[in-house]
Amino acid sequence: MTSIEKLKFLKEDQVRTLAKEFGTPLFVYSEKEIEQKCDDTLAFPNAFGLQVRYAMKANPNSNILQIMKKKGILIDASSEHEVVRALHFGFSPESIMLTSQEFPKAFVELIGKGVKFNACSLRQLELFGQHFPGKSVSIRFNPGLGSGHTKKTDVGGVTSSFGIWHEKLEEVKAIVNKYNLVVEKVHTHIGSGSDPEVWKAVAKYTLEYAESFPSVTVVSLGGGYKVGRMEDEKSTNLQTIGAPVKIQFEEFAKKHGRKLILEIEPGTYLIALCGALLTTVDDKVDTGKHGFQFLKLDTGMDSNTRPSLYGARHPLITVKKDGGIPSSHKEYVVVGHCCESGDVFTQKEGGEPITRLMGEAEIGDYVVMEAIGAYCSSMSTKNYNSFPETAEVLLRKNGETKLIRKKEPVMEIFRNEILVVE
Numbered sequence: 001m002t003s004i005e006k007l008k009f010l011k012e013d014q015v016r017t018l019a020k021e022f023g024t025p026l027f028v029y030s031e032k033e034i035e036q037k038c039d040d041t042l043a044f045p046n047a048f049g050l051q052v053r054y055a056m057k058a059n060p061n062s063n064i065l066q067i068m069k070k071k072g073i074l075i076d077a078s079s080e081h082e083v084v085r086a087l088h089f090g091f092s093p094e095s096i097m098l099t100s101q102e103f104p105k106a107f108v109e110l111i112g113k114g115v116k117f118n119a120c121s122l123r124q125l126e127l128f129g130q131h132f133p134g135k136s137v138s139i140r141f142n143p144g145l146g147s148g149h150t151k152k153t154d155v156g157g158v159t160s161s162f163g164i165w166h167e168k169l170e171e172v173k174a175i176v177n178k179y180n181l182v183v184e185k186v187h188t189h190i191g192s193g194s195d196p197e198v199w200k201a202v203a204k205y206t207l208e209y210a211e212s213f214p215s216v217t218v219v220s221l222g223g224g225y226k227v228g229r230m231e232d233e234k235s236t237n238l239q240t241i242g243a244p245v246k247i248q249f250e251e252f253a254k255k256h257g258r259k260l261i262l263e264i265e266p267g268t269y270l271i272a273l274c275g276a277l278l279t280t281v282d283d284k285v286d287t288g289k290h291g292f293q294f295l296k297l298d299t300g301m302d303s304n305t306r307p308s309l310y311g312a313r314h315p316l317i318t319v320k321k322d323g324g325i326p327s328s329h330k331e332y333v334v335v336g337h338c339c340e341s342g343d344v345f346t347q348k349e350g351g352e353p354i355t356r357l358m359g360e361a362e363i364g365d366y367v368v369m370e371a372i373g374a375y376c377s378s379m380s381t382k383n384y385n386s387f388p389e390t391a392e393v394l395l396r397k398n399g400e401t402k403l404i405r406k407k408e409p410v411m412e413i414f415r416n417e418i419l420v421v422e
């Protein structure tokens with residue numbers, strides 16, 4: 001039997017207070033928890049130095065970026081627009097690396113400023129060479145194997161378009177030589193929620209790519225470190241997976257006389273467990289004796305699309321609106337407020353609803369969705385059904401609670417539309 005989930009960093013009274021003060025739905029983040037994750041990540045085992053980049057796609061709120069910056073964490077940006085955002089909020093161009101599927105339209109301007117570029121295809125490398133001959137560049141390889149919490153988050157192997165296929169090393173070298181480029185870094189990222197064994201194997205391959213380019217000083221092993229959101233899911237222990245890789249770097253140094261710096265770029269690990277989504281039960285319906293009991297929340301895939309996209313599970317905890325604890329436990333299918341049958345928070349990948357054992361909830365009670373710090377606010381189907389962007393608050397270290405994003409005014413959802421039909 002799956003265990004009943006618990007609140008992670010909030011207390012029940014706090015949930016009630018926050019919900020009353022700010023309304024629901026509401027994203028709540030903890031500065032203390034984020035700083036703790038930064039410290040864990042900065043302690044990643046390494047032989048000759050470590051650089052940590054935050055995969056800002058996980059959650060790019062400016063306050064979260066600021067916390068990372070104060071900890072000395074650099075930026076992994078995945079579009080030119082993320083670069084603009086990071087620059088706007090005070091990151092230096094040199095502290096940002098762009099690893100992008102799409103070649104940036106403002107390439108010359110951004111890279112000219114000093115933003116680091118990670119070439120993800122032969123075309124990208126060629127264009128880099130044409131515009132910036134003789135300059136330093138990083139190269140992303142597809143090492144031939146990948147691993148993710150689902151196939152949808154696996155970005156290695158023959159089914160993946162991410163990075164330069166590892167057998168194309170000679171073509172890479174030809175472009176590098178043609179433009180006198182300095183390959184300062186080799187990079188791999190094989191997926192999110194990766195199997196640690198596959199990640200370790202890929203670390204070895206990545207060091208082999210570094211062997212091919214004597215100018216390489218940094219080896220980036222990407223992100224993807226598993227985070228157990230539910231009680232029955234295991235998180236990757238960074239110390240455990242990092243230790244053997246540290247030895248690989250030491251052996252590389254003995255053999256080649258080069259002390260390489262390790263780079264990692266977690267998103268999920270840094271922020272997933274540092275956020276909770278406060279919601280209210282809006283309705284309860286059932287489909288009879290042979291059917292299900294449904295809880296309808298006042299949020300949906302417009303705040304967290306991970307369950308409908310991946311069948312991802314997030315803890316769901318009932319908090320009674322007037323205090324006290326739920327009198328019993330019940331099996332519910334928990335659904336969102338979007339007019340979309342796939343807007344179900346408890347579902348298998350593919351869409352079949354499954355029940356979740358939770359504290360019995362009445363209309364008006366709160367349901368806290370946990371572990372929503374990563375890829376929820378940033379990756380939702382926001383504005384579907386014209387639901388406004390959900391507000392966000394930060395619990396400061398000093399105990400203060402601060403609004404860090406207002407609930408979007410509905411009139412702003414369609415601010416860019418131009419009415420031409422009379």
Ligand code: LLP
Pocket residue numbers: 055058076078099153189191192193222223224225265266267268269306374375379
């Ligand atoms: N580096 C690169 C080049 C990436 O593409 C990503 C994620 C990361 C680092 C960070 O990966 P993380 O440590 O967060 O697993 N939306 C999915 C994950 C896909 C993210 C895509 N790239 C999810 O909700 O689990």
